[in-house]
Amino acid sequence: MSEDALILVVEDDARLRGQLSRYLSDNGFRVSTAGDAAAARDQLRFLHPDLMVLDVMMPGESGLDLTEALRREENDLPVLLLTARGAPEDRIAGFEAGADDYLPKPFEPKELLLRIRAMLRRIPPPPAPSAEAAGPTQLGDLAYDPHRGELRGPNGTIRLTGGEAALLTALARRPNEVLSREDIVEALGMDDSGERAIDVQVTRLRRKIEADPREPRFLHTARGRGYVLKPGP
Numbered sequence: 001m002s003e004d005a006l007i008l009v010v011e012d013d014a015r016l017r018g019q020l021s022r023y024l025s026d027n028g029f030r031v032s033t034a035g036d037a038a039a040a041r042d043q044l045r046f047l048h049p050d051l052m053v054l055d056v057m058m059p060g061e062s063g064l065d066l067t068e069a070l071r072r073e074e075n076d077l078p079v080l081l082l083t084a085r086g087a088p089e090d091r092i093a094g095f096e097a098g099a100d101d102y103l104p105k106p107f108e109p110k111e112l113l114l115r116i117r118a119m120l121r122r123i124p125p126p127p128a129p130s131a132e133a134a135g136p137t138q139l140g141d142l143a144y145d146p147h148r149g150e151l152r153g154p155n156g157t158i159r160l161t162g163g164e165a166a167l168l169t170a171l172a173r174r175p176n177e178v179l180s181r182e183d184i185v186e187a188l189g190m191d192d193s194g195e196r197a198i199d200v201q202v203t204r205l206r207r208k209i210e211a212d213p214r215e216p217r218f219l220h221t222a223r224g225r226g227y228v229l230k231p232g233p
Contacts, residue, residue, distance in 0.1 A: 005050035005120055006030045010040045010066075011082070012058045020053065023109050024116075037061035049077065051119055053112070056083035056094070064097045071098035071161065078119050078162035082107075088196065095200040100163040102197075122166040122188060123149065137172040137231045139209050139218045146172045151208065158208055163188075167201045168209075171219070171229035180226035202227060 007029050011017040014035065021031045032047055034040040036058050043049075056063035067079050079101075081094045086104025094102040100122075101115055136143040142153045149165040151158040160168065170187040171179060179187070181198050202221075206213035220228050 004028060004030055006032065006047070007116065008032050008034065008040065008043060008047065008049040008052045010034045010037065010052060010058075010063070011055045012036055013055075020109075020112070024113070027113055029116075037063070037066040040066065044075075044077075050123070051078045051080065051116060053080050053082060053116070054099075056081050056085070064093065067094075067097040067099050074159040076159045076161050076165075078123065080112075080115060080119060092196055092200060095163075095197040096204075098161055098204070100161060119162060122162055137175065137229075138233055139231055140211070140233065142209055144168055144172055144209075160208065161204075163197075163201050164205050164208070167198070167205055168229075171227065172231075175229055175231050178222040178225050178228045183226065198227075 007024055009017060009020050009024070009031060011020065011033070012035055017033050017035065021033050024031045032043055032049065034043055037060060040052070040054070054063040054066065061069075063081055063083070067081070070077060070079070079099045081099045081102045082105060083090065083094070083102070084105045091102045091104075100119055103112060103115060136145045136152075142151060142158070144151045146169040149160065149169060151160055151165075151168070166188050167184065170184055184198050202219065203213070206216055206219055209218055210216045218230055218232065220230060222228050
């Protein structure tokens, strides 16, 4: 995705909000800002950002609450959470809410920039004609096109978050092969704190592709090794 992507920055600290807006603008992005979740919701009614940078600790509706609400509404907007709480359990809570990445405060602006670029790269580009010939990955009555990042079923498209699509793409490109958590973290461009986040994303993804997530048919755990996708009719 090009550097002219639109980033929605949601941060209640006006000073930090202004700094982030200027920094991202200086690095070629288009930026819109909001001071709280309610203002962000207003913007999402008419804006279609490519990614949202979202503060967790805000008055009123928190960043976690907003992320969960967006996912319930089947909004797959990529979300990067910012928070002063950087403990592993806080990160996992963010991923369980449906976030695609998590950056503790304080952070270096360059790290934020790198994470945004990595997230945008994980958004599948429009398919090339040759890519169409490869065909989708069949998961029972579902079909996943890794080139489009699109999961389709009998009733239409099933929305995936950016993280879910990136995970399924990594697995679909190496079917019937065990990918370690380290392999997946590397494939998705996450940092080394992402291994536990992979487990959370797997759980979320199973809810969408498995008839019974507790007895998976397609997305299997290779105990002590990682995960494997076994496509089939």
